[in-house]
Amino acid sequence: MPSLSIWSVRAALVWLAVGALTGALILARVPLGHPEWGAWIPAHAEIMLMGWMVQLAFGVAHWILPRQPGKEGRGFVAPVVLVVVMLNAGVALVVFGQVAAGRVLESCAAAGFALQGLPRIRAAGWGATGKDGDLVRLKKRPELV
């Protein structure tokens, strides 16, 4: 797993832990005598959807999509670092009430990820998870070329 995916998946796991805590408090709000905690539902949804699931998908896709031939591999690292930073900043901004600014950052992150990932969506070359937990070169099959 490349280091960028490691950071992205770890950040997703942190959001997951935070999102689960907010979700548990929201679910138990009435028996615990704090119905006002229901106001956290949008933040809980944002954390779970964008911070956890979308970010996990970004990190795993960066790791597991077929690599570019030659030295390009997974593409330039800097734009993907920016994608991860923008996504996390966007989620944090939305959670703390700056919804418009947060959504702009999240949209930029999604667009950046799509642009960076598009050239790697192809049939032949690299794929699957190898014995050492990373990608392996597939045997050349004529129908995939």
Place this chain on the structure above:
Amino acid sequence: MPAVTRWSIRTGLLLLAVAMVVGMLQALPGAWNLPYPSYLHLITVGWLSNLIFGVAHWMFPRASATHPRGDERLAWAGWGLLNAGLLCRLVGESFPVPGVLVASALLQLLAVWVWAMHLWTRVKGK
């Protein structure tokens, strides 16, 4: 595919099917049904989370040569706690059983933290 992954995916598929039935019933006015948050969490917790945790346990890099998938007891605990917590939620949101929503919250919170702790050790390079 390890056993805990197989059971996670099977549970996820079953809960997805339940969610689809609940979703269809919601279109019928007057029919008894689960509340909307139950439907939403059948999909996000019951289907998506079971699938994600199961596949991550199977596909993420090996923890070590001797224990490639880390401590499998944590994965089993996460699977059991998550689904027990979801079941409590379905009961607690439909019937006024005292304490069951708090139990559901605790079980699901524990489940997610156990899964996150277990998978954290597998998020690494070669």
